[in-house]
Amino acid sequence: MARRKNMKRRRIILGNTFRLVRENGMDKVSLQMIAEKSGISKSLLQSYYPHKAKLTNDIVHNLFNTLGEQVNNYNPPKDGKAPYAQTKAFIYTIAVLGMHDEGLDRIISEAFTNNSTLDSWGAMLNEWIKTNKLFEGLDLDNDELEAGIAFVTTGIGRLYHDRKKHHLSAEDLANYATSALMYSFLHCSEDEIKEALEEGHEIIESADMQVVHQAIDSMFDEGKDIIS
Structure with missing residues (x-):
């Protein structure tokens, strides 16, 4: 169950990052923007993706x-x-x-x-x-x-x-x-x-x-x- 929840959240984060980057470009997308779009805190986001390079x-x-x-x-x-x-x-x-x-x-x-x-x-x-x-x-x-x-x-x-x-x-x-x-x-x-x-x-x-x-x-x- 924990693994399923983990992958569900990763899917949400990746999907939101993808949409934000398509709209704005990677340089203009911050971890804070991704976290807010995904409905989570920046610290929780970084527990999955510590930096944008991994997301990219x-x-x-x-x-x-x-x-x-x-x-x-x-x-x-x-x-x-x-x-x-x-x-x-x-x-x-x-x-x-x-x-x-x-x-x-x-x-x-x-x-x-x-x-x-x-x-x-x-x-x-x-x-x-x-x-x-x-x-x-x-x-x-x-x-x-x-x-x-x-x-x-x-x-x-x-x-x-x-x-x-x-x-x-x-x-x-x-x-x-x-x-x-x-x-x-x-x-x-x-x-x-x-x-x-x-x-x-x-x-x-x-x-x-x-x-x-x-x-x-x-x-x-x-x-x-x-x-x-």
């Missing part, structure tokens, strides 16, 4: 997990380089949500500019790939794959931040990231890269972003699995 990381982790589940529901191509294409689809989904939702942009930008959450993006992308056995059966060096993911995560974060300056679309960002991973770290040929990017385009064309938005909006609702 948990929100990013839940967002990432929700996006991963949604990308898994996209329609993959029947043949070809589906693992690489799905990677492109995942990166595209993150970018396009941030570009078209000011509130999500605040959270995604925070994740890409904060070293702690940026490391988490790379770790979570790697975990998503492993969980979905995305590259299972392919002759890959796991160390190179992990290094590639870390490199791509940092690079795409920088490009996302400067996207307006360079006039980049969400698909441009996904193409650059996927190409860099495939060419520099996984040693794929130009033809393989071209095929994967085309198949990735097919996948994102099948995506219903309204459904993805609904999943994000409800990810802290009662009954949903959360990470904390």
